[in-house]
Amino acid sequence: MSTTTESPVDTATGSLQEQARRHLWMHFTRMGAYSEAHEIPIIVKGDGCYVWDEHGKRYLDGLSALFCVNIGHGRADVVQAGADQAKELGYFSNWSYAHPRAIELATRVAAFAPGDLNRVFFTSGGGEAVDSALKLARQYHKLTGKPTKYKVIAREIAYHGTTMGALSATGITSLRQPFEPLTPGGCHVPNTNLYRLPQGLQASDLADKIAERIEFEGPDTVAAVILEPVQNAGGCFTPPEGYFERVREICDEYDVLFISDEVICSWGRLGEWFGAQRYGYQPDIITTAKGLTSAYAPMGAVIVSDRVAEPFMSGTNNFTHGFTFGGHPVCAAIAMANLDVFENEQLLDNVRRNEHNLRSMMESLRDLPIVGDVRGAGYFQAIELVKDRETKESFSDEESETLLRGFLSSELYRRGLICRADDRGDPVIQLSPPLIAGPEQFAEIESVLRPVLEEAGERMQVHHA
Numbered sequence: 010m011s012t013t014t015e016s017p018v019d020t021a022t023g024s025l026q027e028q029a030r031r032h033l034w035m036h037f038t039r040m041g042a043y044s045e046a047h048e049i050p051i052i053v054k055g056d057g058c059y060v061w062d063e064h065g066k067r068y069l070d071g072l073s074a075l076f077c078v079n080i081g082h083g084r085a086d087v088v089q090a091g092a093d094q095a096k097e098l099g100y101f102s103n104w105s106y107a108h109p110r111a112i113e114l115a116t117r118v119a120a121f122a123p124g125d126l127n128r129v130f131f132t133s134g135g136g137e138a139v140d141s142a143l144k145l146a147r148q149y150h151k152l153t154g155k156p157t158k159y160k161v162i163a164r165e166i167a168y169h170g171t172t173m174g175a176l177s178a179t180g181i182t183s184l185r186q187p188f189e190p191l192t193p194g195g196c197h198v199p200n201t202n203l204y205r206l207p208q209g210l211q212a213s214d215l216a217d218k219i220a221e222r223i224e225f226e227g228p229d230t231v232a233a234v235i236l237e238p239v240q241n242a243g244g245c246f247t248p249p250e251g252y253f254e255r256v257r258e259i260c261d262e263y264d265v266l267f268i269s270d271e272v273i274c275s276w277g278r279l280g281e282w283f284g285a286q287r288y289g290y291q292p293d294i295i296t297t298a299k300g301l302t303s304a305y306a307p308m309g310a311v312i313v314s315d316r317v318a319e320p321f322m323s324g325t326n327n328f329t330h331g332f333t334f335g336g337h338p339v340c341a342a343i344a345m346a347n348l349d350v351f352e353n354e355q356l357l358d359n360v361r362r363n364e365h366n367l368r369s370m371m372e373s374l375r376d377l378p379i380v381g382d383v384r385g386a387g388y389f390q391a392i393e394l395v396k397d398r399e400t401k402e403s404f405s406d407e408e409s410e411t412l413l414r415g416f417l418s419s420e421l422y423r424r425g426l427i428c429r430a431d432d433r434g435d436p437v438i439q440l441s442p443p444l445i446a447g448p449e450q451f452a453e454i455e456s457v458l459r460p461v462l463e464e465a466g467e468r469m470q471v472h473h474a
């Protein structure tokens with residue numbers, strides 16, 4: 010048998026565009042949409058609230074890349090902390106060993122976290138954190154004598170990640186169907202889309218839908234409820250008054266763990282360390298990632314209450330779960346330096362001081378007939394686009410495709426604004442700028458959004474009533 014060492018890949022030739030089209034498999038991306046005539050956007054550098062593409066064109070990053078570069082781009086000082094750490098100890102695991110940076114980071118995270126959430130299990134990202142939390146909930150109930158509790162209740166259209174475990178909580182049909190059958194146990198209830206409350210339902214009924222679902226499934230089968238403080242997918246759904254308070258009561262009543270999925274909503278995104286603090290509730294577990302390192306290194310965490318951690322901490326018990334890179338010392342050093350920036354530069358204060366400016370700018374767009382709703386909290390805001398503002402009629406799937414993929418996404422980018430045009434629920438534009446942004450950036454965002462939304466309205470024939 011003959012073998013060959015020849016590689017079919019010639020790495021010396023071809024532009025980045027050609028190489029990307031041929032070899033890079035981009036996530037959640039229709040690769041077939043790119044050709045010589047339709048370039049892949051290639052971002053080559055970043056500084057503060059701005060990034061540049063391979064042609065030297067500047068963009069305002071109104072999305073913190075993917076809701077994650079919270080301190081802004083280009084912070085070499087933060088990465089330097091990782092380089093320094095690599096010199097001292099590049100890697101050691103958190104399996105049976107500890108190392109100073111993971112210990113220090115766990116201690117700091119626990120100090121910021123609400124109430125008795127004092128135990129921190131590190132992961133490499135958000136999906137891993139959600140998967141870990143769901144496994145933890147199952148094992149917790151087995152250890153505490155309720156082995157039949159395994160189901161998780163999440164909300165419709167919510168995104169909790171794409172790993173098989175997290176996907177069972179994710180409530181977006183199009184992301185679930187290609188991979189069915191999924192991990193058993195995922196159940197869904199209405200979300201808090203207050204602009205489009207299901208018929209016959211009041212905002213004050215929404216939390217009780219969780220209790221009804223627990224009753225329907227059988228309380229002995231339900232392990233956890235997982236909710237974001239502000240739901241991202243669907244476009245920044247905020248909770249109605251009293252919602253989380255009632256969820257807490259329900260979880261206590263049925264011995265169900267309350268997981269606050271804060272992969273986006275922690276680390277200043279809502280003006281607090283954690284979203285739970287903004288709404289004044291006490292979860293049993295928080296899942297986080299993204300802003301923990303401001304994406305200068307991949308890292309996530311599951312932050313667990315003393316009560317839930319306790320059964321794992323004695324005798325021969327242990328959480329039979331782990332990842333090679335969980336608590337990686339270089340990532341932990343970068344997270345520590347990132348949190349230094351938060352504290353030294355008072356980023357939470359900047360969000361609290363300026364969130365109303367961001368919101369007012371977005372509210373000012375309500376004079377455009379295509380703007381149906383404006384919602385969100387902190388530096389996490391959305392505009393829902395509608396065909397008819399009076400009736401709240403939305404666009405059909407086909408129209409939404411034409412509006413978002415045929416026009417908005419490319420036009421906003423062409424005019425130098427990175428934000429999200431999304432239709433996992435009804436069509437929305439989302440903004441989630443770096444926490445260092447202020448009125449100057451908001452004015453710049455408006456100068457792009459307004460004419461683009463005006464043109465979108467004309468193209469889709471949305472007119473004033």
Ligand code: PLP
Nearest residue numbers: 134135136168169170270272273
């Ligand atoms: N949970 C929430 C609420 C998220 O927003 C995300 C990602 O955006 C995830 C989980 C998954 O995180 P990751 O992409 O880091 O796996």
